[in-house]
Amino acid sequence: MAYTTINKSTDYFNTKLYTGNGSTQSITGVGFQPDWVWVKDRDVTHWHTLTDIVRGTTKVVYTNSDTAEVTLSNGITSFDSDGFTTGNEVKTNNNGDAFVSWNWLANGSGSSNTDGSITSTVSANTTSGFSIVKYTGAGSNATVGHGLGVTPAMIMIKATSYTQEWVVYHQSVGNTAAMVLHLTDAKNTSSTFWQNTTPSSSAFYIGVNDKHNKSGETFIAYCFAEKQGFSKFGSYTGNGSTDGAFIYTGFKPAFVIAKNTGVSANWVMFDNKRSGFNVDNDEMSPNTNGVDNDGQTYQYVDLLSNGFKWREASNNKNTSGDNFMYMAFAEAPLVGTNNIPATAR
Numbered sequence: 001m002a003y004t005t006i007n008k009s010t011d012y013f014n015t016k017l018y019t020g021n022g023s024t025q026s027i028t029g030v031g032f033q034p035d036w037v038w039v040k041d042r043d044v045t046h047w048h049t050l051t052d053i054v055r056g057t058t059k060v061v062y063t064n065s066d067t068a069e070v071t072l073s074n075g076i077t078s079f080d081s082d083g084f085t086t087g088n089e090v091k092t093n094n095n096g097d098a099f100v101s102w103n104w105l106a107n108g109s110g111s112s113n114t115d116g117s118i119t120s121t122v123s124a125n126t127t128s129g130f131s132i133v134k135y136t137g138a139g140s141n142a143t144v145g146h147g148l149g150v151t152p153a154m155i156m157i158k159a160t161s162y163t164q165e166w167v168v169y170h171q172s173v174g175n176t177a178a179m180v181l182h183l184t185d186a187k188n189t190s191s192t193f194w195q196n197t198t199p200s201s202s203a204f205y206i207g208v209n210d211k212h213n214k215s216g217e218t219f220i221a222y223c224f225a226e227k228q229g230f231s232k233f234g235s236y237t238g239n240g241s242t243d244g245a246f247i248y249t250g251f252k253p254a255f256v257i258a259k260n261t262g263v264s265a266n267w268v269m270f271d272n273k274r275s276g277f278n279v280d281n282d283e284m285s286p287n288t289n290g291v292d293n294d295g296q297t298y299q300y301v302d303l304l305s306n307g308f309k310w311r312e313a314s315n316n317k318n319t320s321g322d323n324f325m326y327m328a329f330a331e332a333p334l335v336g337t338n339n340i341p342a343t344a345r
Contacts, residue, residue, distance in 0.1 A: 005127065006230045009330045012105045012128035015255060015273040016083065022095025023088050030083040035106035035123055036132060036222065037076055037084050038063070039091070042098040042274065042282075045289040046091040051076040054110045054123050054132045055220060060091075061158045063286040064182050069160035069220075098292075100274055100284075102255060106132050115145030116203040122147035129225030139215025141195055143203040146223045152199045153233035154224045154327055156181060159211070161218040167211045169194060169204070170325045172235035173261055179325070182287050184264045229333035233326070235261075240320025244301075244310025251330035252305045257286065258317060258326040265316040270301055270308075272331055278302040285316075303331075 006012060010031045018027050020041075035053040040046070048063040049072070057079065060072050074087030084101075086092040092099070110123035110132065118138055124131035124147030131147045146152055155169040158181075166181035173179060175194045177187040192207035199205065204223070206213040213219075226233055232249040238260075239245045257269045266285040274282040274292060283293040283300050293300075300317065302309045308328070310318040317324070 006227065006333050009230055009251075009254060009333055012125065012130070012230070013255065013329045014103050015271045016101045016103060017273050018099050018101065020093040020095050020097045020099055022093060024077075024085065025093055026080060026085045027083040027101065028080070030101075030103045032103075032105050033079050033081050034084060034103035035079065035108065036104040036130075037079070038102040039076070039086075040100055040284060041091065041094055042100055042284075042292045044090075044094060044097055045291060046094065047289050048286055049075060049091050052123075052132050052220065052222075053079055053106065053108060054121055054134050055160065059160075061160060061220065062182070063166070064289050066163050066165045066182055068163050100271070102271070104128075104130050106130055110134065113145035113147055115147075116143035118142050118144050120145050124148055126150075127227075129227045129231060131223045133221040133223055135219055135221070137206075137210075137213040137215055137217045137219060139213060140208060142206050142213060144206060144221070145203045146199070146221070148201070148223060148225045150201050150225045152204060152223045153226045155199070155204055155221055157212045157219055157221045159214070159217055160220050162214070164214070164217075165211050167193060167209075169199070170327075171198075171233055172323075172325045175199075175205075179259060179261065181267065184266055184287060186263050187261045224327065230330045232328045234328075235323060235325050238310075238313075238318040238320055238322045238324060240313045240318065242311055242313060244312065244318045246304075246307060246309040247326065248307040249328050249330070250306060251328075251333055253303050253308050253328045254331035255329045256301070256303070256308055256326060257328075258324050260316055260319065261323050261325050263315060263319075263322060265314075268300075268316050270303070272303055278304075 106123040120135040168179040192209035
């Protein structure tokens with residue numbers, strides 16, 4: 001795990017809530033100019049939209065679908081110094097609806113990277129361990145430069161030029177298998193995903209697989225490296241109890257995604273803004289277009305000063321004996337000058 005000098009997590013990742021106005025709206029308060037914006041309507045079953053600075057404004061892929069990239073001309077139209085601007089697209093600005101946006105800082109529109117056998121366009125933030133990578137498939141075993149300077153712990157890849165499944169690498173699942181972001185599937189084992197080879201500090205490996213390496217087609221990859229006190233990409237075993245498994249991260253989580261890797265189950269995601277109080281944190285699934293599930297009613301999870309603890313025994317969070325993968329980002333790193341732990345809510 002790489003050490004980080006980050007003292008303020010919200011300089012690199014931040015969740016921003018807003019209410020749609022059905023017109024043009026500038027969303028401020030993110031704290032930086034985001035390079036990757038993930039938006040979801042919390043009230044209506046609209047699709048998750050992902051827009052990044054490398055592909056450009058109005059260009060969208062959906063986490064809950066294998067659909068190719070689409071252009072939403074009235075979606076996110078600019079990345080601004082303290083947030084972003086959206087037009088009247090219902091998926092990002094439906095009048096009166098509550099929205100959540102998750103925002104990451106990379107490093108602008110990107111530059112050419114020749115670290116792999118495929119030349120990629122990379123926008124990389126080596127401080128926070130996040131990069132956006134655009135590349136064209138070779139149709140044969142290849143490597144793709146990611147720009148992080150350290151080994152990625154998680155990679156999410158989506159074909160943009162044609163309809164195809166998401167492919168997800170996670171270090172706890174290993175280099176022989178992949179997860180599928182838009183489906184409930186358990187891990188899928190095949191050497192064609194990563195050539196059974198762990199990513200290096202400069203590139204990741206892709207095999208002969210149309211999902212992420214079809215000749216002549218374009219792909220976008222979101223790459224993450226662990227940074228001590230800021231991000232964690234790990235695994236845990238469920239205990240099947242409402243006094244659930246505790247997962248130590250070393251920081252108070254601001255954002256968590258988890259997935260049961262062994263059986264069919266929804267992905268689940270939580271943040272520290274949509275409810276704001278333990279144990280009432282609202283749940284959403286990136287693989288569905290569903291609205292917020294009320295944490296006050298169902299009591300899913302505690303976001304604590306040094307990790308998170310499940311309060312439910314469902315198969316998508318905490319089934320006894322099942323293995324789960326997760327990604328988490330910090331509200332306040334417990335490194336650098338942050339020597340006073342964040343308190344649980």
